[in-house]
Amino acid sequence: MSDSDFTEAGPELEEDEESQQHHLEEIEIQLLLEGIYLAYGYDFRHYLRSSIHRRVRSRVNLDNLPSITALLDKVLHEPDYFHLLANDFSIKVTEMYRDPHFFRLFRERGVPLLRNKSEIRIWHAGCSTGEEVYSMAILLLEEGLLHRTKLYATDMNEQAIQKAKLGKFPLKRMQSFTKNYLQAGGVKEFSSYYTTDKEYAIFHPELADHIVFAQHNLATDSTFNEFHVILCRNVLIYFDATLQHRVHQLFYESLAEGGILGLGSMESMLAAYKPSYEELAPAERIFRKR
Numbered sequence: 001m002s003d004s005d006f007t008e009a010g011p012e013l014e015e016d017e018e019s020q021q022h023h024l025e026e027i028e029i030q031l032l033l034e035g036i037y038l039a040y041g042y043d044f045r046h047y048l049r050s051s052i053h054r055r056v057r058s059r060v061n062l063d064n065l066p067s068i069t070a071l072l073d074k075v076l077h078e079p080d081y082f083h084l085l086a087n088d089f090s091i092k093v094t095e096m097y098r099d100p101h102f103f104r105l106f107r108e109r110g111v112p113l114l115r116n117k118s119e120i121r122i123w124h125a126g127c128s129t130g131e132e133v134y135s136m137a138i139l140l141l142e143e144g145l146l147h148r149t150k151l152y153a154t155d156m157n158e159q160a161i162q163k164a165k166l167g168k169f170p171l172k173r174m175q176s177f178t179k180n181y182l183q184a185g186g187v188k189e190f191s192s193y194y195t196t197d198k199e200y201a202i203f204h205p206e207l208a209d210h211i212v213f214a215q216h217n218l219a220t221d222s223t224f225n226e227f228h229v230i231l232c233r234n235v236l237i238y239f240d241a242t243l244q245h246r247v248h249q250l251f252y253e254s255l256a257e258g259g260i261l262g263l264g265s266m267e268s269m270l271a272a273y274k275p276s277y278e279e280l281a282p283a284e285r286i287f288r289k290r
């Protein structure tokens, strides 16, 4: 045996160790997601792994845990801790009239298709803390359609739903929400839709009278009504192809004939479902069921 057999670990060995480490982390994550599913029925197994890895790593670091397996142990034995982690997995970023162009196009091309309906049902799937559904309620009020509309706002995250029900948003965000509202084709004083206290803009309760808030999980729950419009923006981007397929099938089954599906510019229509829809506004992925 020569001296060279005892040299220090070179870059190749380090790479091997890194990939072994990554392999182990993947196994631990798989066990974590299976454990969550078996213990709590929440199915994160088909979320994009890169984003799950990031969130798990950050939770392990934040709570100074020795490993992901230790995280699984806590999750299984402490339901509150599970809810904390599930909240980490739910990315709640949202705003009123997010991507104003979407709302402008919906107003121009979607609303005319709703005018002849005596009753309109709209589903906001993955509504987060409610900014999107209040935006839609205001738009429909301005178009004279709110009085015959019911909006169903759902999310898997119970905390987000509870917040959404309050119908109040931080005052400091109103300047940018107003800008979005105007870009979306809003025609009134935006401030006429809310009152204020020191910290919050409180939206008129008449808007919420038309909204039903409920917990609903797109990964495990089934359809619960027939809708004329389904909006699901910035949600499917966190899912893998299998789960996206499930959700597209769910939406297809839940849409009335001629119903509108609004996915927003970040999402895409799965090839398998393209023939089932015509494009109403391609840039904002607004479709109409054939």
Ligand SMILES: C[S@@+](CC[C@H](N)C(=O)[O-])C[C@H]1O[C@@H](n2cnc3c(N)ncnc32)[C@H](O)[C@@H]1O
Pocket (backbone or CB within 6 Å): 090, 091, 092, 093, 094, 095, 098, 125, 126, 127, 128, 129, 132, 154, 155, 156, 157, 160, 216, 217, 218, 219, 220, 232, 233, 234, 235
């Ligand atoms: C980034 S927000 C999007 C909010 C809003 N649609 C928008 O575009 O501003 C994503 C939301 O999807 C929800 N979500 C993630 N997975 C879900 C699932 N399986 N079922 C229902 N909602 C889910 C999250 O809890 C989060 O509130």
